[in-house]
Amino acid sequence: MKAAVHSRYGPPAVVRVAEVDQPSVGDKDLLVRVHATTVNRTDCAYRAARPFFVRALTGLARPRRAVLGTEYAGVVEAVGGGVTSFSVGDRVFGYNEGAFGTHAEYLAVPHDGPVATMPAGMTFEEAAPGTEGAHYAMAFIRVARVRAGQEVLVYGATGAIGSAAVQFLKHHGATVTAVCGTAQLELVKGLGADRVVDHTAQDFTRDERRYDAVFDAVGMSTFGRCRRLLRRASSGR
Template sequence: MKAAVSRRYGKPAVVQIEEIATPSPGPGQLLVRVRASTLNRTDCGYRSGKPFLIRFFGGLRRPKALVWGTEFAGDVVALGDGATRFAIGDRVCGYCEGTFGAHAEYLVVAENRLIVPIPAGRSYAEAAPSVEGSHYALGMLRKSGIGPGKDVLVYGATGAIGSAAVQIAKDLGARVTAVGPTAHLDMVKGLGPDRVVDYQTEDFTRDQQRYDLVLDAVGKSSFWRTRRLLKKKGIYTATDHKWAHLPFLGIPVILGWIVMALLFKLSPGRKMIFVVPHKDPEGVRYLKEFITSGRFRPVLDRTYPLDQIIAAYRFVETGQKVGNVVIAVG
């Protein structure tokens, strides 16, 4: 099968298109003929091995996965022993961070991963970006206690996670303010927020409204800059933190994270939280229903064929993508 292979960490050029053996499904696994995948900041981090902390998950000296890629849409073509949740021929989309492999023509994935049927009428390119962004967004919203009547501000509403956060927060019954750039305000409005703020013409941190949650989906703001937006017990959370690669009072980064999390946890007022998404059963049930019902519409920026994946990496690393970049596999 054709695959985008990385045998070392580095710049986009370390990725090569090669012919490798097609995997076979083991017990409880599916073999999926991948039709579309995505390429996002997660893939860029794993490919580059930066920040170094990511190598504890992807391999210290060299990548432990030959093929990256965390999202997929395609057809089930074979079942391993005991795999019963899906049938051969089913159109599915899913998320496979940790095992990876979606940047290839075939993917083996455990059937108990976050995999859902593709909604009727949805193309593979539209389905591939359905799971990762929504998974991260839901984790942040649930950890922050967002539900009916809550007020949420999403900074970076044009990205994969931000656009998902706007849609999910509305679906959960929250009042949502979405922040985006002038050029993409119409797209942001199409996500269904209650208010839209153009950060290029007004300083969103001076907004007079107060929020239960400020969700920074691009990691370009901070708790200290946005804390005046928070209600008395409001929460700030982000997908990335500008200080994450620096020592904290001489303590390694990971210990700095732990210390900061504990300090804010003990605070009775406004706080910053760090969210590590996990596959909790209630969240999985919600996401499956949210996606398969067709209520969630991922935002698509552009599509690259698998043969042009290096160009896709370079584009994503410019930080200019709006929504999701899709890789057309076959």
């Protein structure tokens, strides 16, 4: 099968298309023919090994994983003998960080991993980009232990992580203030934000409101700048 591979760290030019072995399917695995995937910032960080500490996960001198890719959508081509939750022909999408491998024609994934049947009416191209940002946004919400009725500020509400965070927070019953640029104000309101702050018109860190959690979804602020926004009982971002 064809795959995008890299054998050394560096810029996008280190990636090339090559023939590699098709993955084998274990008893609890699905073999998915990939119809759509993405190149996201996780892939870019692992490809370039930046920041440097990424090498602790990917290999000190050279990458352990030749084929990157975390997000995918495709069709189940085969299932292991112990799989009952999926069938050949199912349209599925999922997230495969750690194992990677979605930048290829075929991918083998555990049936009980982060994989699900695609919603009806959704294209592969629409489904594939929907997992990485949601994965990190949900991790934040769980770590922060956000509860219904709390107030949360999301800085960077239009990126993959921030837009997912706004929607998840509303689903959990939180009151959400979202920070974005002028051009995205209506978009963020449509995601469910209760209040939207235009960061080009005002410094959100000078907001007079206080929050139970502040989520910097783009890593462009600091705890020191945002600390004054937190309620006294809160101790983190």
